[in-house]
Amino acid sequence: MAVLSFAVDPSKLSLQNSVLTLAQLECTPSADDGLPTALEQELRALGCEFIQSAGSLLRLPQVAMATAQVLLQRYYYTASLKLASILDIAMGAVFLAAKVEEQQCRVKDIVNVFCWLIDTYRGITTRVETYAIGARFNELKEGMAAGEMRILCKLGFNVQVQQPHGFMINYMQSLDLAENEELAQTAWNYLNDGLRTHIYVCYQPSTIAGAAIYLAARMHGVKLPTAPPWWEVFDIELTDMEDIAGHLVALYSRTPSTGLPLTLDELERYVDQIEAQERLASATLKP
Numbered sequence: 001m002a003v004l005s006f007a008v009d010p011s012k013l014s015l016q017n018s019v020l021t022l023a024q025l026e027c028t029p030s031a032d033d034g035l036p037t038a039l040e041q042e043l044r045a046l047g048c049e050f051i052q053s054a055g056s057l058l059r060l061p062q063v064a065m066a067t068a069q070v071l072l073q074r075y076y077y078t079a080s081l082k083l084a085s086i087l088d089i090a091m092g093a094v095f096l097a098a099k100v101e102e103q104q105c106r107v108k109d110i111v112n113v114f115c116w117l118i119d120t121y122r123g124i125t126t127r128v129e130t131y132a133i134g135a136r137f138n139e140l141k142e143g144m145a146a147g148e149m150r151i152l153c154k155l156g157f158n159v160q161v162q163q164p165h166g167f168m169i170n171y172m173q174s175l176d177l178a179e180n181e182e183l184a185q186t187a188w189n190y191l192n193d194g195l196r197t198h199i200y201v202c203y204q205p206s207t208i209a210g211a212a213i214y215l216a217a218r219m220h221g222v223k224l225p226t227a228p229p230w231w232e233v234f235d236i237e238l239t240d241m242e243d244i245a246g247h248l249v250a251l252y253s254r255t256p257s258t259g260l261p262l263t264l265d266e267l268e269r270y271v272d273q274i275e276a277q278e279r280l281a282s283a284t285l286k287p
Contacts, residue, residue: 029077033080046260048195058105067163070195082268084150091143091147093148096148162205183217186219194208
């Protein structure tokens with residue numbers, strides 16, 4: 001079953017991830033730089049989508065893609081989107097995560113894949129054979145190297161990420177749900193989709209795993225033990241699971257934006273355009 005393809009190392013199940021404080025969550029460096037909150041969230045999600053797509057094309061295991069997405073989310077709680085482009089950090093995160101998870105991944109392959117993804121996102125059709133040449137290749141390669149170094153420096157070289165997938169599998173086995181493949185796949189999908197939100201930098205992996213099971217069980221109408229409550233057995237707070245479930249539901253209800261900026265120059269023009277539109281709207285409303 002696809003759900004069990006994620007490598008689980010029982011020796012790591014006790015590790016704890018670094019999580020945000022409330023102050024860090026409420027006031028990000030990008031917000032301090034005047035970036036609209038909605039735009040920041042969209043760019044974070046876009047960066048994670050690029051990572052997921054790149055990892056699939058590079059045939060990296062899901063653990064590497066998940067690690068890269070968490071590193072990107074962590075990074076932008078320490079630095080502004082106006083200082084490092086979402087593209088450079090996404091490439092750097094993939095390059096770094098491949099090393100962290102001991103996966104072979106050539107620089108040339110990462111650059112080529114991202115080059116193709118960028119063109120696809122922008123609606124440009126070009127030949128794959130022409131990607132790994134010239135100034136564009138060097139620019140992307142330098143951006144990737146800079147992105148990796150920025151992540152390492154800002155995170156103090158703390159790049160280990162404990163994922164919730166192993167916890168989810170163990171919890172489902174304890175709840176006698178391991179044979180329910182439909183529910184397991186739904187919960188697995190929630191874990192992967194949740195990488196586009198901030199839940200991985202706000203909660204420990206065990207809590208995220210419980211929330212995925214909680215939401216999947218509600219989706220499929222599966223009743224879970226309440227005497228005692230199953231989440232208490234796993235030392236998980238119900239309010240935390242409900243909060244995570246809310247973020248996941250909100251993610252699915254959001255309409256993806258198109259034409260988002262990928263570079264710093266594009267971001268500057270994009271923000272200027274938003275501000276100009278707001279000034280025009282404000283002037284129009286004045287009597």
